[in-house]
Amino acid sequence: MLQTAQRTEKKSKGKKAAPHERYLEAYRWMLLARVFEEKLVSLYRGGQITGGVYIGKGQEAVSVACGMFLKKGDIFAPLIRDQAGRSAFGEPLVDVARTYLGSRQGPMRGRDGNIHRGSPRDGQLAMISHLGAMVSVTVGALMAKRSKGEKNFVGLTCIGEGGMQAGSFHEGMNIAAVEQVPLVVVATNNHYAYSTPNEREFACADLVDRAKGYGFEGYTVAGTDLAACLDVIGSAVKRARAGRPPQLVVASVLRLSGHGEHDDASYVTAEIKAEPFAQDCLKCTEKVIVDLGLADAKTLQKWRDDAAAEVDQAITTAQKEAAPEAGEEDWCAISMRHLVDQV
């Protein structure tokens, strides 16, 4: 399936490009995520989404690479800005729409919303808001697979540089290495934990240096460069699958939105916006596609139109579905009914 990359040394500036078929597939997942999240933002501004909207604008290249190399039987524990990766892993777009719009037919049935969703039976864990908590959960899922005799599986979980400072994250990384599970942790440094810049988040020279301390193998990647993301994250997945120690990939980007859509991100400085990592990965990818002649302008437009149609379909479907009703809700937090406390 892998094809030789169509690239010229001059245009790619010596970087190793991903095979172009995969590159274009990744681009289309990124595009779908972008178009979908633009729609979510517009619905939110129109007052049609309750709670928050948290988008991955600027992080799609890293995220999509997280989802693309995972297969059925793998474990994926995405985080807040991983729409592209979730779609690439196989999450139906309509389920995302259902979760944001509170449809009773969505995986969370109106009980939880926005990015707090998952489908654990399909290998996609349902994140909680407490950062770092999903690292050890992924480790446990991988240990169980190993003990059941499954082979050739891998787990991948995402974190930001903000979450990397939580105790839970450190415990999870350490236990992953102790247990030697086939795990990839992709950490995206988007330079702000909500409004707090890097210099108030950590004081080490480079976050990837921690890999050695944890007993991971560590790599860095420019999160604006899709080819590099596919290469570095794809290779990390391959190494983990082959039995190498756990892998840490640290990507550098700028979050091109607020923390959520309620946040105007006015604290993001002009200086940081001028940094190379502040470029929009989607635009960078489109430029590569055009420059290398991987697709023409007409095709790109068609893909965008297709994405918009898919998004509309998902949103329209979810909008037609019933919201949960308090009177019909099963107000029960445990599955074994005879053990429910009768208050």
Place this chain on the structure above:
Amino acid sequence: MSITYLEAIREAQAKLLREDERVFIYGQDVGGTFGGAFKATKGLAKEFPGRVLNTPISEDAMVGTAIGAALQGMRPIVEMQFADFSSIALNQILNNAGTHYWRTNIPVPITVRLPSGGTKGSGPFHSQSMEALYAHYPGLVVMTPATVEDAYTMLIEAVAIDDPVVYCEHKYLYYHLKADKLPTEALPTGKARIARAGRDLTIVTYSAMVHESLAVADELAREGLEIEIVDLRSVKPLDTDTVLASVARTGRLLCVGESFPWGGATAEIIARVTAEGFHLLDAAPVRINAKDTPIPYHPNLWSAHRPNAKAIAGKARRLLRE
């Protein structure tokens, strides 16, 4: 032959490991030849290779790992070295395991064992009873066995339960309690037990305080007073029906708990009895808990911090005079 409360916990785990390949034990120092700080897993690592695993000092990650394994079909038992240290894992227990079924429709069958409660000289960080805290949050079953028999059968049931279970085993009972043999049958979780029948006063309690209360009942029996003792067995679910039925017989209620006084199981019982059985009460219900300070180290202080038989008897006598 006799078997202690602690040995019953070990035997239950041996049986679970033997009969269910989904079970593994995960905790600090549980493996190797050591077998746990209290020896609750002694010999199990050798008998069940690869299934009784030492962990780093990472309570959060221990429970997180158990959650992930449970989602993949395993039945992990996590041993906290002391209940007190489970505070580090609160997030995973409450926010991850406790919310998972509600959020996703998929339950998380983990059992978290908490060596709980006070013993002489253990001090503020090795003596806590945390059942009230776990019972407060949705999504968890909270067991508080008071007998050798319950220690055994309830641990086996905990692992069979599809939902997360916090199993509070009392350290004071580890060596003090003995039974002739392991039971073959048991009350189901959620049913309280009448530990002693009486007609003058109901004491509702659980875990080690059942035994303090039984001592009080013996003492008052010499004065011609008949105390009924309800052993809750689990604080969540809480068997309000058995408590109300007992109060209907006696008309007087004293609740005894070893944990801190603000809120908790004793307050919950009084709230329920007052709301649902006010007409059954001949006197205002009374409760006794530990003092509202950290748990002291010195035996002179420790024995006054927790409810002891003398303090419970004092409360009972006063309540019987009303």
